[in-house]
Amino acid sequence: MAVNTEQYQRIQDELAAHNVTLVAVSKIKPASDIQALYDLGQRDFGENYVQELVEKQEQLPVDINWHFIGHLQRNKVKYIAPFVHLIHGVDSYNLLKEINKQAIKNHRVINCLLQVHIAQEETKFGLNEEELHALLEKTEDLQQVHIKGLMGMASFSDDEKIVRKEFRMLKKLFDQLKEYRLPQLQAETLSMGMSGDYTMAIEEGSNMVRIGSLLFGRRG
Known part of the structure; x- marks a missing residue:
């Protein structure tokens, strides 16, 4: 399926x-599909791997805002640190510390979202509420990262009550x-909602959504 321009x-x-x-979540999609949306004015694209x-960043326009939305291993941070716009899935202090280290090497500040585990599935990554607050208390020495907000994924469920409850928890x-007074914290982004639940997410306070299949079609 080609890019659905009308849907976009x-x-x-x-x-x-x-x-x-x-x-626009473009993982496993060719650079030509990304270029098609870029030509329509889209600038924010999300990749999981x-x-x-890295390969797509080298092929495509330099003004694309690349979001890393997958589970990021510490030993891979160095490859995206020179250019990544926003890292969505920071779920540990050690990962945040490595991002800060690579940001220093690249003479830049790297924007991050802390990932919170809100879903019922055990397979999803993320911090619980206690871990989130504990991490925030340790960030004062990380000068080259900006924590821009939170990210979370709701349960893969047809039960709207469950999904809304999880979104509301993340919004809370x-x-x-926003009550924290930390130099590295700029709480302005709440990234929640994907192709199947983005409308609910917006109703519950999301201001950033990650949409793939509605734009690029199902992945094979």
Whole structure:
């Protein structure tokens, strides 16, 4: 399936009305598909795999905002540190410390979101509430990272009550984040909602959604 340009425009108009940023999830999709959306004005793209992201970054326009939305291993941070716009899935202090280290080497500040585990599935990564607050207390010495907010994935469920409850929990934590007074903390982004639940996520306070299959079609 080629890029669904009509669907993209509809979604983009819907999100613009709510001041929500669209991250087009382009993993496993060719550079030509990304270029097609870029030509329509899209600038934020999300990738899950480091090697694929590096390869695409070299092929595509330099003004793309690359979001790393997968589970990031510490030994892979160095490959994306020179250019990544936002790292979504920071789920440990050690990972945040490595991002800070690589940011120093590249003479830049790297923006991050802390990933919170809100879903019922045990397979999803993320911090619980206690771990989130404990991590925040240790960030004062990390001068080259900016924590821009939180990210989370709701349960893969048809039960709207479950999904909304999880989104509300994350929104509550996001609001608590704003009460911290830390130099590295700029709580402005709440990244929650994907192709199947982004409308609910926006209703519950999300201002950044990650959408792939609605734009690029199902992955084979």
